[in-house]
Amino acid sequence: MTVTPTEGGGSTGTDGSTRTDGSTEAGDPSPDGGQPRAERPSVLVPVEVLEGESLPSGTPELLANAHVVLCGYHEIPEQTATEQAREQFGETGMSKLDAFADALAAAGADVETRLVFTHDEETTIDRLIYEHDCLAVLVPNSTERVESVLVALRGTVGVGRNTRLVAGLFADADVDVTLYHALNEGESPEDGESFLSGVRSDLVERGVDADAIETVVEDAAAPVDAIADRAASHDAVVMGETDPSVTTFVFGMPSEQVADRFLGPVLVVQRARPEE
Amino acid sequence: MVGPDASEALTDVIDADTGEGELERTIGLVGGLAIGVGTMIGAGIFVFPGLAAENAGPAAALSFAIGAVVALLVALPASELATAMPRSGGGYFFISRGLGTAPGAVVGIGLWLGLVFASAFYLVGLGSYAGQVFFEAGIALPIDPAVPLGVAFGVGLTGLSLFGTENTAALQNAIVISLLVILTLFLSYGSLDALGVFGAEHVPEGFFPPGGLLAVLQTAALVFTSYLGFAQVATVAGDITEPSRNLPLAMVGSVLLVGVFYVVTIFVATSAFGSARLGQFGETAMVEVARSFVGLPGAIAIAVAGLLATFSSANASILSASRAVYAVSRDGIVPEAASRLNLRYGTPHVALGLAGGPIVVLSATGQVELLAEVASFLHLVMYGLICVGLIQLRRESPSWYDPSFRCPAGFAVAGVGALASFALIAFMRPASIGVGVGVMLAAYGWYRYYATDVELKGDF
Numbered sequence: 041m042t043v044t045p046t047e048g049g050g051s052t053g054t055d056g057s058t059r060t061d062g063s064t065e066a067g068d069p070s071p072d073g074g075q076p077r078a079e080r081p082s083v084l085v086p087v088e089v090l091e092g093e094s095l096p097s098g099t100p101e102l103l104a105n106a107h108v109v110l111c112g113y114h115e116i117p118e119q120t121a122t123e124q125a126r127e128q129f130g131e132t133g134m135s136k137l138d139a140f141a142d143a144l145a146a147a148g149a150d151v152e153t154r155l156v157f158t159h160d161e162e163t164t165i166d167r168l169i170y171e172h173d174c175l176a177v178l179v180p181n182s183t184e185r186v187e188s189v190l191v192a193l194r195g196t197v198g199v200g201r202n203t204r205l206v207a208g209l210f211a212d213a214d215v216d217v218t219l220y221h222a223l224n225e226g227e228s229p230e231d232g233e234s235f236l237s238g239v240r241s242d243l244v245e246r247g248v249d250a251d252a253i254e255t256v257v258e259d260a261a262a263p264v265d266a267i268a269d270r271a272a273s274h275d276a277v278v279m280g281e282t283d284p285s286v287t288t289f290v291f292g293m294p295s296e297q298v299a300d301r302f303l304g305p306v307l308v309v310q311r312a313r314p315e316e
Numbered sequence: 317m318v319g320p321d322a323s324e325a326l327t328d329v330i331d332a333d334t335g336e337g338e339l340e341r342t343i344g345l346v347g348g349l350a351i352g353v354g355t356m357i358g359a360g361i362f363v364f365p366g367l368a369a370e371n372a373g374p375a376a377a378l379s380f381a382i383g384a385v386v387a388l389l390v391a392l393p394a395s396e397l398a399t400a401m402p403r404s405g406g407g408y409f410f411i412s413r414g415l416g417t418a419p420g421a422v423v424g425i426g427l428w429l430g431l432v433f434a435s436a437f438y439l440v441g442l443g444s445y446a447g448q449v450f451f452e453a454g455i456a457l458p459i460d461p462a463v464p465l466g467v468a469f470g471v472g473l474t475g476l477s478l479f480g481t482e483n484t485a486a487l488q489n490a491i492v493i494s495l496l497v498i499l500t501l502f503l504s505y506g507s508l509d510a511l512g513v514f515g516a517e518h519v520p521e522g523f524f525p526p527g528g529l530l531a532v533l534q535t536a537a538l539v540f541t542s543y544l545g546f547a548q549v550a551t552v553a554g555d556i557t558e559p560s561r562n563l564p565l566a567m568v569g570s571v572l573l574v575g576v577f578y579v580v581t582i583f584v585a586t587s588a589f590g591s592a593r594l595g596q597f598g599e600t601a602m603v604e605v606a607r608s609f610v611g612l613p614g615a616i617a618i619a620v621a622g623l624l625a626t627f628s629s630a631n632a633s634i635l636s637a638s639r640a641v642y643a644v645s646r647d648g649i650v651p652e653a654a655s656r657l658n659l660r661y662g663t664p665h666v667a668l669g670l671a672g673g674p675i676v677v678l679s680a681t682g683q684v685e686l687l688a689e690v691a692s693f694l695h696l697v698m699y700g701l702i703c704v705g706l707i708q709l710r711r712e713s714p715s716w717y718d719p720s721f722r723c724p725a726g727f728a729v730a731g732v733g734a735l736a737s738f739a740l741i742a743f744m745r746p747a748s749i750g751v752g753v754g755v756m757l758a759a760y761g762w763y764r765y766y767a768t769d770v771e772l773k774g775d776f
Contacts (some may be wrong), residue, residue: 124655129657133336163342164340
């Protein structure tokens with residue numbers, strides 16, 4: 041189930057200590073004793089492994105400091121038994137997935153792979169997010185470089201998961217972080233500023249360079265449009281998931297809308313799941 | 317009775333990654349019930365009432381009740397086996413593992429052809445309802461459209477399942493739920509009417525037909541096709557979540573649900589019209605019953621409901637037939653090529669062709685009753701052997717046999733279930749028995765020719 045990334049040439053040449061070489065078991069996020077960082081945030085990366093989808097460029101750099109749960113899946117129509125698809129495509133899928141895992145590991149991430157044959161990709165992705173307790177899911181789009189990240193924050197609820205992710209991924213990666221907050225109804229610009237400055241000091245405490253953080257508070261009529269517009273001048277977006285509602289049913293989740301317009305990688309921060 | 321831990325552990329072993337990926341289970345209890353009900357309800361309510369009433373009068377309700385009892389006697393042992401072996405393939409899988417390759421091959425090939433016959437039967441019903449819709453719309457057709465339309469739907473559905481990648485499960489659930497709503501309204505009104513609430517007068521009619529109990533039993537054998545769907549739940553056992561709980565509930569629940577609907581339907585239909593009159597209306601008798609209650613809107617509602625119901629039955633059966641081909645080919649009883657998947661569409665094109673081709677040919681014959689009886693024959697042989705398999709497995713108690721659902725009074729239920737299944741065959745018409753026996757002999761002949769070196773007993 042777990043793949044130990046092969047020793048890529050890149051890791052030995054640079055700082056070997058940031059690589060974890062031991063294999064990691066599911067649900068055990070602390071792989072080795074001498075960790076250089078407090079915690080690698082787990083990020084789920086879904087890939088439709090047999091649809092000719094390859095790992096988008098920029099993904100290994102973006103997730104260099106992450107614990108990546110690489111979820112290869114193959115969605116099959118209901119007229120086909122999942123067993124039947126595994127029998128025929130399992131080996132091909134696994135070897136493709138391993139190649140992706142090697143690319144991620146070579147950039148510094150530690151990688152777990154899962155390959156799932158399913159009739160419903162949402163069920164599968166949802167289950168794996170839960171099983172691996174992932175902080176975020178990547179909408180895998182390509183980017184040329186990872187130098188600046190837009191972090192869209194809605195409010196104080198669950199904001200700690202955003203900061204854990206951002207700090208974990210970008211703390212000493214020389215990446216500019218823009219914290220963005222669209223004012224909620226009845227919220228004054230001062231409230232917004234103080235919310236973001238709280239987040240900022242949390243990030244600094246977690247090791248992000250204070251000079252690399254910029255904050256933007258805006259009174260936007262349509263936050264989704266505003267985020268998508270701003271995203272154009274960044275290389276990646278971090279944002280939260282939203283409760284399903286009629287609006288999300290019709291227009292799709294805000295994160296999906298942003299991803300569709302931005303066309304770059306979006307990290308969707310997952311809410312904490314209630315304990316079973 | 318249900319120990320989720322044991323079976324869920326077993327489920328984990330089957331789905332877990334063997335170096336080639338893991339499997340996701342995506343069908344819940346509602347989905348399982350929808351498969352069972354959706355496969356069954358088309359035949360029992362929308363095709364058989366006219367034919368059954370003609371043969372057995374109001375006692376056709378008893379024929380349907382007998383069918384329900386036989387189906388339940390098989391559904392319980394089948395549930396136990398399914399929780400012990402939650403794998404795709406259903407009855408074929410249980411029998412080949414419990415009783416050995418030869419019975420397995422006969423049942424596996426028989427199941428494929430049984431579903432082919434059943435699909436052809438549903439398609440002719442579907443054609444009748446499509447023709448009825450044309451009729452209600454005021455479009456006159458020069459010939460009886462049932463058979464040509466049935467053939468056209470057969471070709472269309474096979475094509476759809478070859479290339480269609482959209483999820484049909486959500487559609488199936490929606491169809492089943494709207495059917496149940498329409499039928500509940502219709503049958504409630506009909507029952508009140510039959511009991512004289514609306515002051516309608518009814519011609520008193522003797523409960524038993526002139527043929528007596530024999531006619532009732534013969535009709536039970538004919539209409540048993542209305543109960544074939546519960547075993548389809550077992551053919552997708554590999555996709556069902558929490559199989560230890562959901563498999564038995566879906567199988568037993570769907571039989572109980574449709575059984576009640578069938579009995580009430582016959583009661584309502586035979587109260588609205590005399591049995592002979594119903595018989596003249598043929599496959600679409602229910603449309604006339606609805607027309608007699610609420611006029612044209614009722615007729616249209618039931619004609620459309622019949623279209624949906626027979627469509628969902630036909631579709632589910634074609635898909636099950638292709639799963640049956642996969643199950644035997646995975647075990648090497650037929651060449652492996654039969655289960656090849658098309659990477660682009662993810663569908664088993666050879667298996668679907670092996671199902672769709674003969675289905676189209678058979679539906680062109682238009683022999684509704686023969687098709688229904690041969691389908692029932694081949695299924696009943698499997699049901700009987702499922703019961704025998706349960707007895708065998710319980711006696712041998714191999715180490716891998718650890719069902720989380722145990723059929724209450726297992727030996728008695730399975731024993732009676734086996735006897736009842738085989739006995740029902742005896743009441744079929746000689747032509748149907750002849751075709752059924754022919755198919756079984758051919759299947760056995762194929763096994764002797766191709767698969768004598770395959771050993772499946774206990775291969776789990």
